[in-house]
Structures are given as C-alpha cells and as structure tokens.
Amino acid sequence: MAPSSLDIAAQRGDPRSTRPSVGQKARARKPWTTDRAGRARTLTMLQSAAGNAAVTRLLTKGAATGYGALGGKRELVEAPPATPTVAEATGERQGPETGRALIDEQREAVTVDARESEERIGASTAEGEDRIGEHFGGVREGLGTLLDRSEAEVRGFIDGRRNEATAASAQATASAQSLVDGTVAAAQGQGEAARQTIGAAVDGASTSLEGTVQGLTGQITGVVNRISLPDLPGVGRLRSLAAGLVNGAASTVSGGLAQVRSMLNSALQTGTRMVGALISQLGKAATSALAKSGAAIQRGVQAVANGLGRVATLVLGAVRRVVGTTILPAVNRLENRLVRNLGTARRQAVTAVRANRDESLRTLAATSTSAAATAPGAAALRGVTEGSREGNRGLLATFRERTGGILGSVFQALTAGAAQITAHVGGLLGQAQNAVAGTVGRIVAGFGQITAAVSEFAGSLLRSLTSAVGDVVGFVQGLIQDPARALTDYAGSALTAITGLPARLARNVLSGDFTVPSLGDLVGHFRPASGGPITKPRPPGGPITLPGLRLILLVLATFGAIIVYAFPQLMAVVTALVALGLTPLGALIVVGLAAILVLVALLLLLYLLWKLATSKPKPPDPEPVxxxxxxxxxxxxxxxxxxxxxxxxxxxxxxxxxxxxxxxxxxxxxxxxxxxxxxxxxxxxxxxxxxxxxxxxxxxxxxxxEPASITAHRNRTIPIGPGTAGAGMKLTFHYSPKHVSFGNVEAKEVSGPATNITGYFRKHFSDADLWHDSGDTFYPIKENNEDSAEDTASLTSPITPWEAGTFDWIIPNHFKTKTESGDGKKFTDVTQAFQMLDATGRVRIDKAGASVERSPSDP
Amino acid sequence: MTSVSVSLRAEPAELTMPERHTFRLSLDALNPGDRTVDPRLHRARLLVNGHESTAWSLAVGNGRRPPEWTALPPGERVTMTWSALAAALFPRPGTYDLVLTLDETETPAVRVVVRD
The missing domain is CATH 2.60.40 (Immunoglobulin-like)
Incomplete structure (x- = not known):
C-alpha cells in the first residue's frame, strides 16, 4: 500500500541523516570517470591500429551527448600521448577474408549491445515511472486522508463544543428555574407568615376589645340599677328616661364594637389582599425573569450552534480549497513534469547510445580488412566493440544514477512538503479551534452571568417582598389599633359620664329640673379613627374641614375608580400606592388626579397639533453643507x-x-x-x-x-560575536500608501516554508529546519503607518565548513482592523532572503529593502 | 549577563506523530529587577537532546516582537509562542529533552514524548 502524506511525514526521519555526503556523491559519479578512462584506452589502441585520429573526438562526444537535462556536466577527456601500435610492434598479418568476418562480427556485437542498452534504458524508465506513480499516488491518498482526518477532527471538536454549550445551557436553565422556584416558595412562605401575623393581630385585637367593651357595657348597664332618686312626682318618669339613656349608651358602645369588628375584618381582608397582590406581582416578575433568562440562554445556544456550523464550513472549506485548488494541482503538475523529464532523459540516453553505436560502426567500417586481418588490428577491432559496450554501460549507469538521484530528491522534497502541509493545516485547525473554544467559553460564561443575574434579581425581589409585607403588616396593625383604642376610649368616657349620671339627675331633681340630657349630650357619638378600610366620615375637626374640597376629592376618587375599572392593569398602581401607605380611597384619588392630568395633556397636545396643522408653511430648507x-x-x-x-x-x-x-x-x-x-x-x-x-x-x-506594501527601515545591526557566521538587524516596517493612516489597523506575518534552498543550506539543513515560524501574531500599526512592533531579521550558523548557499522566506502579510476578528486579509508578500556569500562565511540578509552583511571576523 | 528570568513551556508534553501540529512552544521572560532591561531574547538557544536547534534559532531570531521584547520593564513579563516547530524538533517518535539557554542561564529540561 502506498504511504499517505502523514505516513510519509512519519517515515521521513531526519533528512540530514539520509542525505548523501559530498564523498558519497563523488563515489556515485564514478561510472563517468571509468567510462572516460576505458574510452581513452580503446582510443589509443584504435589510433594505433587504424590511424584514425578522428575517433578521439567522436567517442568523447558520444559519451556525453544530451545529459545536460539530467544535470550532467561533460568534461572533455583528452587521449594520452600516442604510443607504438600493436601491429608495428609484432608485424603479424592475416588474410582479408578473416578480417572481413571479424569486422562483421564486431558490427553485430556493437549493434546487439546498443539494442540491449536501449531496452535497459526503457526498462529503467518504466521503473522510474512506476516509482513516480506510486509516490505521487501516495501523496494524493495522503492528502485525502488529511482532508478526512481534518474533517473528522473539526466535526469532533465542533460537536464537543456544541455539547459543552448545550450542557452548560441546561445547567444554567435548571439553576434559574430552581432559583425562581425557591424565590416563589420563599415568597409564599413570607405571605403565609404575614397572613398569620395579620390574622393573629386581628383575632387578638378583636378578642381583647370584645372583653373590654363587654365589661364596660356591663358596668354602664349596672348604673341603671344603682340610680337612686327621691320619690317625688315625675321622678318615675325621670328614672325611666334615665334607664333608657343608660341602655342607649350601652347600645351605642355595643354598636361601636360591631362597627370596630367590621373594620377589623375589613383590615384583615385588605391586608390579606395586599399580601396576595404582592406575592402575585413577585411571581409574575420571577416568571418573567425566568422566561427572559431562558430566552437569553437559548439565544446563546443557538448562537453557538450557528457559529460553530459556520466555523466548520469555513475551516473545512478553506482546507479543501487549499488542497483542491493549490496543493493537488501543484502535485499533479509536478508529477507530469517529472514524467516528461524522465521521458526526455530516456530519449537523450537512447540518442547517446545510438550515437555511440554509430560512431563505433563507422570506426569498424573505416578499418580495412587487411588491417583487421592482423593480430593487433583484430585486437583493436575488439577493443572498439568493448569500448562501445563500456560506453553503453556507462550511459546506462549514468542514466540510472541521475534519474534515480533526481527522483529521490523530488520524493524527499515531496515528503518534506507533505509534512509542512500537514503541519500548516494542523496549525490552521489549531488556531480555529482556539478561537472557537474561546468564543464558546465566553458564551458559556455568559450563561453563568445570566444565572447570577437571575439569582440577584430573585434576591432583590425577596428583599422587596419582605419590606413590603412588613409595611402591610404594620399598616394593618395600625388599622386595628386606632379604632380599637377609639372604641375603648369612647366606652370608658361613656362609663364615666353614665357613672356620674345618678348624681347629676339627683342634683337636677332637687333643683326642680326634671329634664334628662340627650344621649349625645351625655356620652357623645362614637366615631372610629380614620384610615384603612373604614369608610365612615371623618370626625369634625380633622384635617379635612372644607366640604367643597371633600366633594372634589370624592369626584376624583370616583373618576379614579372609573379609570381603574376601564383599565384593570392600573390596579397594580393602586396596590403599590396602598403599599406605600395611602388608603385605597387616597390611591383612587391619586389615580383620578393623574388621569385628569393626562387628559389635560392630551387636550393640550391636540391643540398644539391643530395649531401646527393650521400654521403657515415654513420657508424652504436651505441646501445643507x-x-x-x-x-x-x-x-x-x-x-x-x-x-x-x-x-x-x-x-x-x-x-x-x-x-x-x-x-x-x-x-x-x-x-x-x-x-x-x-x-x-x-x-x-x-x-x-x-x-x-x-x-x-x-x-x-x-x-x-487598504494597506498595499511594506518597506523596512533598518534601525541597527545585531552583534553576533567573532568567529561565528551570521548577521542580524532590527527593522521597523512602514506601511503604504501614506496619504491615509492605518492607525486602526493591525498586521502580521504568516508562517510558511523556505524556498530557493541551495548550497550550504541545502547540505546542512532540512526543509523543516528552515521553516519560517513567525508566531502568527497581529501587532498594531501606529497613526504614522509605522509598525508598533520592531522586526528582527537574523541568522547564525555554527556549522562549518562554510560555502555559498541561499534560502528565502516569501512571507505573506495579513492586515485587519482593530475591531475585526479572524485572520484578516493578505495584502502583500515580503521576501526575506538569506545568503552565505562564499567560503569565508560572509552572510547577507535582505528584507523589504533593508539589508545587513557580515563576516565571521566582524563583531 | 542575563538579568531576566526565562522559562520554557511545551504543550502538550505527550503527543503522537500525527498530533505534532498541536504542539506549542512558549518562551516566557520575567524582569525581577528594578529597571528596564533588554533581555536580548533573540539570542536564546534551544538544545534538543543536547543538540542546538536551527529551527528554534531562526524562529526566535526573526519576526516582529512587542516593545517589551527589547525593553522589559521591572516586574513585567513577555511571552512568545511558536506553533510550527514540532516537525523540526521531533522528526521521529522518541523522548526529547528541551533545554533553553540564554547566556549563562539554562532552564530545567522540559521532556516531550512523541509516540508513533
């Protein structure tokens, strides 16, 4: 099975340990050297045998033909100085037929070897194509796996945050419900306690008052039996009148008791109603708070769900776009180019084999049969054939080495690239997850604040209820105490007056006065204290003494009652006013007065509208500037x-x-x-x-x-220390255009891979080592378009020996406004180029128009 | 001579090869003195199992930094986090001890275990 990109990353290991050393590379190139040496030897023999000086040029050309595409670099190998020929040395000769046969045999051998070499090159090419297909297939599969895994990771993360928000909302809702339930229960408990307090107060006052009044009434009645008058004419009638008077006084006191009882019951009912109204209002307020908090929590949950869905779509869409529109096409292009280059290399190798063959055949054809018939000539002919074979072997070896090496380098780069893509995508996902987790956390924390607000509100409700119920209880107790005390006082004064009645009657009779005072003159009239539900007229001498004013107040109260009847919601106002200490009548008066004021205001408004409608048109508006x-x-x-x-x-x-x-x-x-x-x-x-x-x-x-470009100003150089290769500088970025201000903008550099890695850096560092990790942090731009953050560009390398080399960072720069969230928008690329200039270790860094250059001997 | 207190934070301390993208490495510097100093943090070196990391040196020695990076007031701290170093620091599964050095200061080793 082909490895995925992630597997490739895992198997990559440290590229430094797998990269061939300079010595290994030199040994790998050895076939070229061997090839050239063999050709030189053959050349010498042929020069001696056939005297063909052109062979040198032809063979060296054939050996190197067309390998520029594979990176080969031909070196012309000169033949060693001429030496005496074999034929000259031995003087041996054979017949012309034998020579012809030998030439034909060598021609056949050269032709067959060339054909076989072409087949081997073809086979090697096919093997290379298989390797390309396998590796690139693996990369594509790996990208697919990366997408799947990214999607699974994002979905899993999103589900987790959604569940977290849902659980938090359920907990917050339950807490709010519990708080409201507890508040209502506590309120009902307070109400019940208040009702009991009011009832007990009324019962106690009623019982106490009844006993007191009954005792006083009994004493008043007993006065009749104790009246002792002289037995004079008319006195019987007087006694009878006096008895009636006393009984009338007793009846008045008893009637007052009934009156006060009625008032107490009324007070009890009023207090109970007021407490009930208060609890009802509290219940409504608590229920409303619960509904509002529940709605807020649900909005939060919905916001989380919607936001998470959008984040998932955006993140996965971005990853898919990057992979589908950038990475995958680039991989496919690279694969196609590699296959094309491999085909080109094959064609060039085949061309070289054929040139080698043709050259050898021309050499054989140019050899005379007589020369071939000699032993030295025959040996030279065989040498031509062997030379051709060696040349083909060399070509094949070179082809395999170069194509294999290039493919290996490409695969290695591909592996490193896959690892970087994985890391980059992972980084993006991580950033998105961090942002989402933070947002969800804030929303979930908001749930807690909502619950806390409900708790605080419930507590304030309870405190208000406690205070209001206390006021109600006090109000009812006041209602109870005043009439009870008035009745007790009245009964006591009646008893005193009645007790003095016999002596007063006796004095009148003795003085010839047989009249009996009226009951009103004797004990007065019982009038309970004012306030509360007692609606009897106030006693004369009270604060309200103007009948006209009383009438006005009565009209106001009636009007207020009508208004409350028409708008029952205003009953809550009446209840509140009563809770504040007003009598129901007073509350109705206030409502009536307020309604009249509102009516007057409405009439005034209508009048103004009428005046406005009938006023003359205003002059036309002037043109604004x-x-x-x-x-x-x-x-x-x-x-x-x-x-x-x-x-x-x-x-x-x-x-x-x-x-x-x-x-x-x-x-x-x-x-x-x-x-x-x-x-x-x-x-x-x-x-x-x-x-x-x-x-x-x-x-x-x-x-x-928007910001469009960046230029850098070098603030100072950074000392590295003698003996170390490196350079460094501190920079300040200036953002253009400068005819506007970017004082409300932030900018950041985005991490990415190194490119143009050559020489020293290619040899000693992996792609991962040279990866640009910027920290991906936004920093604010100042009003004058200078960056608020200072930039550092530096490089130090302890690795020797030094040699020339380069690598670049093409750094995408993003901007966003200070109030904006997210990753902003790319507006420019800044190139940061690193160079080791030569073997002295001199280093140069260029960035956004600024540069620094330093030798190891510098500070 | 370093007059700031530096510390190294690696999260998570245990991860698998596919999870390397979640790795975060943070440098934290505190000025315990009574005057503003330049901690010269760009010179901090990271030793991974005793070998200096080139990736870290490039990361810490390049890029934009807040003003506190070069002028750290008394009692203040500055923190920088990098999130794309794992591929270079942990090329294969294994146990890695990370030590930060700055002048004569050396932080205690932070161990990171990377599984297959």
Whole structure:
C-alpha cells in the first residue's frame, strides 16, 4: 500500500541523516570517470591500429551527448600521448577474408549491445515511472486522508463544543428555574407568615376589645340599677328616661364594637389582599425573569450552534480549497513534469547510445580488412566493440544514477512538503479551534452571568417582598389599633359620664329640673379613627374641614375608580400606592388626579397639533453643507479633509444644520444631529455619506484604502560575536500608501516554508529546519503607518565548513482592523532572503529593502 | 549577563506523530529587577537532546516582537509562542529533552514524548 502524506511525514526521519555526503556523491559519479578512462584506452589502441585520429573526438562526444537535462556536466577527456601500435610492434598479418568476418562480427556485437542498452534504458524508465506513480499516488491518498482526518477532527471538536454549550445551557436553565422556584416558595412562605401575623393581630385585637367593651357595657348597664332618686312626682318618669339613656349608651358602645369588628375584618381582608397582590406581582416578575433568562440562554445556544456550523464550513472549506485548488494541482503538475523529464532523459540516453553505436560502426567500417586481418588490428577491432559496450554501460549507469538521484530528491522534497502541509493545516485547525473554544467559553460564561443575574434579581425581589409585607403588616396593625383604642376610649368616657349620671339627675331633681340630657349630650357619638378600610366620615375637626374640597376629592376618587375599572392593569398602581401607605380611597384619588392630568395633556397636545396643522408653511430648507475631518493625520501630510481614508479610520462629519445622516458603508449606517462620527469599513470601498435636512440632501464620497506594501527601515545591526557566521538587524516596517493612516489597523506575518534552498543550506539543513515560524501574531500599526512592533531579521550558523548557499522566506502579510476578528486579509508578500556569500562565511540578509552583511571576523 | 528570568513551556508534553501540529512552544521572560532591561531574547538557544536547534534559532531570531521584547520593564513579563516547530524538533517518535539557554542561564529540561 502506498504511504499517505502523514505516513510519509512519519517515515521521513531526519533528512540530514539520509542525505548523501559530498564523498558519497563523488563515489556515485564514478561510472563517468571509468567510462572516460576505458574510452581513452580503446582510443589509443584504435589510433594505433587504424590511424584514425578522428575517433578521439567522436567517442568523447558520444559519451556525453544530451545529459545536460539530467544535470550532467561533460568534461572533455583528452587521449594520452600516442604510443607504438600493436601491429608495428609484432608485424603479424592475416588474410582479408578473416578480417572481413571479424569486422562483421564486431558490427553485430556493437549493434546487439546498443539494442540491449536501449531496452535497459526503457526498462529503467518504466521503473522510474512506476516509482513516480506510486509516490505521487501516495501523496494524493495522503492528502485525502488529511482532508478526512481534518474533517473528522473539526466535526469532533465542533460537536464537543456544541455539547459543552448545550450542557452548560441546561445547567444554567435548571439553576434559574430552581432559583425562581425557591424565590416563589420563599415568597409564599413570607405571605403565609404575614397572613398569620395579620390574622393573629386581628383575632387578638378583636378578642381583647370584645372583653373590654363587654365589661364596660356591663358596668354602664349596672348604673341603671344603682340610680337612686327621691320619690317625688315625675321622678318615675325621670328614672325611666334615665334607664333608657343608660341602655342607649350601652347600645351605642355595643354598636361601636360591631362597627370596630367590621373594620377589623375589613383590615384583615385588605391586608390579606395586599399580601396576595404582592406575592402575585413577585411571581409574575420571577416568571418573567425566568422566561427572559431562558430566552437569553437559548439565544446563546443557538448562537453557538450557528457559529460553530459556520466555523466548520469555513475551516473545512478553506482546507479543501487549499488542497483542491493549490496543493493537488501543484502535485499533479509536478508529477507530469517529472514524467516528461524522465521521458526526455530516456530519449537523450537512447540518442547517446545510438550515437555511440554509430560512431563505433563507422570506426569498424573505416578499418580495412587487411588491417583487421592482423593480430593487433583484430585486437583493436575488439577493443572498439568493448569500448562501445563500456560506453553503453556507462550511459546506462549514468542514466540510472541521475534519474534515480533526481527522483529521490523530488520524493524527499515531496515528503518534506507533505509534512509542512500537514503541519500548516494542523496549525490552521489549531488556531480555529482556539478561537472557537474561546468564543464558546465566553458564551458559556455568559450563561453563568445570566444565572447570577437571575439569582440577584430573585434576591432583590425577596428583599422587596419582605419590606413590603412588613409595611402591610404594620399598616394593618395600625388599622386595628386606632379604632380599637377609639372604641375603648369612647366606652370608658361613656362609663364615666353614665357613672356620674345618678348624681347629676339627683342634683337636677332637687333643683326642680326634671329634664334628662340627650344621649349625645351625655356620652357623645362614637366615631372610629380614620384610615384603612373604614369608610365612615371623618370626625369634625380633622384635617379635612372644607366640604367643597371633600366633594372634589370624592369626584376624583370616583373618576379614579372609573379609570381603574376601564383599565384593570392600573390596579397594580393602586396596590403599590396602598403599599406605600395611602388608603385605597387616597390611591383612587391619586389615580383620578393623574388621569385628569393626562387628559389635560392630551387636550393640550391636540391643540398644539391643530395649531401646527393650521400654521403657515415654513420657508424652504436651505441646501445643507458637509465638512469632514479625519481623526488621524496622514503620514505624508495630506489634510484631514482628504477624500481617501485608511480602513478603520474615524472621520467626524459636520453638517450646516441638524438632519439625518446615512452611510453606504462603514459604521454607523445612520445617525441624526449636526455631527456624525463615522468609522471606515474593514475593507476597501467607496463610501457615500449623506446628510438630509428636510427635503434637501448633500453627499460626500470617501475612498477607503487598504494597506498595499511594506518597506523596512533598518534601525541597527545585531552583534553576533567573532568567529561565528551570521548577521542580524532590527527593522521597523512602514506601511503604504501614506496619504491615509492605518492607525486602526493591525498586521502580521504568516508562517510558511523556505524556498530557493541551495548550497550550504541545502547540505546542512532540512526543509523543516528552515521553516519560517513567525508566531502568527497581529501587532498594531501606529497613526504614522509605522509598525508598533520592531522586526528582527537574523541568522547564525555554527556549522562549518562554510560555502555559498541561499534560502528565502516569501512571507505573506495579513492586515485587519482593530475591531475585526479572524485572520484578516493578505495584502502583500515580503521576501526575506538569506545568503552565505562564499567560503569565508560572509552572510547577507535582505528584507523589504533593508539589508545587513557580515563576516565571521566582524563583531 | 542575563538579568531576566526565562522559562520554557511545551504543550502538550505527550503527543503522537500525527498530533505534532498541536504542539506549542512558549518562551516566557520575567524582569525581577528594578529597571528596564533588554533581555536580548533573540539570542536564546534551544538544545534538543543536547543538540542546538536551527529551527528554534531562526524562529526566535526573526519576526516582529512587542516593545517589551527589547525593553522589559521591572516586574513585567513577555511571552512568545511558536506553533510550527514540532516537525523540526521531533522528526521521529522518541523522548526529547528541551533545554533553553540564554547566556549563562539554562532552564530545567522540559521532556516531550512523541509516540508513533
């Protein structure tokens, strides 16, 4: 099974340990050297045998033909100085037929070897194509696995956060419900206790009063029996009248008791009703709080669900887009290019084999049969064939080495790239998860705040109820005490008057006065104390003495009653006023008075409307005028009234008159008044701000500009220390354009891989070692478009020996406004280029127009 | 001579190879003194099982930093977190001891276990 990209990453190991050393590479190139040496030897023999000086040029050319595409670099191998030929040395000769046969045999051998070499090159090419297919298939499968795993990870994470929010909401709802239940139960308990207190007070007052009044009544009645008058004419009638008077007084006191009993019952009912109303109001308030808190919690849960769904869609969509539109096409292009290059290399190798063959055949053809018939000539001919074979072997070995090496390097780079993609995607997912977890955490914490608010509200309700119930109890106790004390006082004074009646009658009779005082003259009239449900008229001499005023109050109370009857909701106001200490009648008077005031206000309003409707039309509105001023000063000195602003810039608009403001982009979208403070949108746009005064409008167009480029200013260099290769500098970024301010913008560098890795850095470092991890943190830009954060660009390397090499970071830069969330928008790439210039270890770093260069001998 | 107190934080301490993208490495510096100092944190070196990490040196020696990175007030601390170093620090499963050095200061080893 082909390894996935993740498996590839896992199997990659440390590339430094698998990368061939310089010595290994030198040994791997040995076939070229062997090939050249063998050809040189053969060349020497042929030169001797056939005297063909052109062979040297032809063979060296054939050996190197077409390998530029595979990275080969041909070196011309010169033949050693000429030496005496074999034929000359031995002088041996054979017949022409034998020579011809030998030449034909060698031609056949050269042709067959060339054909077999082509077949081997073809087989090696097919093997390379299989390896390409296998590795790239593995990468594609790995990308698929990465997508699946990313989706599973995101879905799992989202489900977990959703469950967390749901559980937290259920807990918060249950807590709020429990709080409200407990509050209502406590309120009912308080109400019951208040009712018992009021009932006990009424019962106690009633019982006590009854005993007292009955005792006094009995004493008053007993006075009749104790009346002793002289036996004179008319005295019998007088006694009878006096007895009637005493009995009348007793009846009056008894009647007062009944009256007071009625008042006490009324007080009890009023108190009970008031307590009931208070508890009912509390229950409604608590239920309303519970409903509101439940709705808020549900909104929070819904927001979490919606937000998580959007996050999942966005994150997975982004990952799929990156993989589907960037990575996968790049992988496919690389695979196609690799296959094409492999085919090119095969064709070039085959061309080289054929050239080698043709050259050898031409050499054989140029050899005379007579020369071939000699022993040295025959040996030279065989040498040509052997040379051709060696050349083909060398070509095949070189082809395999170069294609294998290149494929190995590509596969290694592919493995490293897959690991980086996995890490990058993982980083993106991690960032998204952190952001989501933070948001969900805040919402869940909000649930706790809602519960706490419900708790606080419930507590305040209970405290208010306790206070109100206490007031009710006190109010009822006051109602009870006043009439009871009045009746007791009245009965006591009646008893005193009645007790003195016999002596008064005796004195009158003795003085010839046989009249009997009236009951009113004797004991007066019982009038209970005012207040509460007792509705008998107040006794004369009270604070209300004007009959006209009384009539007015009565009218007001009646009107108030009508209003309350028409609008039952106002009963709550009446109850509240009673709870504050007013009598129900007083509360109705207040309601009636308020209703009259409202009526008067309405009539006044109608009058004003009528006056407005019948008034003369106003002169036409003047054309409004708008001026505006940015909060920030542009770095290039452009005026604050400029027509272009940076994203997120604040602008104060001032109108010539108060009116309605609207903005087609930015915030707020509307406003009123003669001034309008507006913030530019987060992205480039053209915003139209309009002031409408009456029927006239005036508009201003503002172009909103995003940051577009970065230049760096070098603040200072960084000392590295003698003997170490490296360089460093501190930079400040300047963001352009400068005719607007980016004072409400933040920017960051985004992490990414190194590119253009060559020489020293390719040899000693892996791609992962050279990966750019920027920290991915947004920093604010100042009003003058300078970065608030200082940048560092540095490199130190303790590894020797030094040699030339490079690597680059192409750094994407993102911006966002300070009030914006998320990853912002890419606006430019900044290249940070690292170079080791030569074997002295001199290092140069370039970034955004700034540079630093340093030798190891420098500080 | 370093006059700040530095510490290293690695999270999580145990992970698998596929989970390396979750790894976060944080450098925390505290100025316990009574005057503002430049901690020169760009010179901090990370030893992974005794070998200096090039990836760390590039990460700590490059990029934008808050003002506190070069001027740390008394009693204040500055923290920086990197999230893409795991592939370079942990190329294969194993146990890794991470030690941060800055001048003569050396933090206690933070152990990270990476499983297959």
């Amino acid at each position: 708008i001026t505006h001023e940015t909060a920030f000063t542009a770095p290039d000195g452009s005026p604050k009234s400029r027509g272009e602003v940076g994203v997120g810039e604040k602008v104060l608009f001032t109108g010539s008159a108060s009116g309605a403001w609207t903005a087609t982009a930015g915030t707020p979208a509307s406003g009123t008044g003669d001034k309008f403070t507006w913030t530019a949108p987060d992205r480039a746009a053209t915003a139209t701000i309009t002031l409408t005064v009456g029927a006239k409008s005036k508009s201003v167009d503002l172009k909103v500009v």
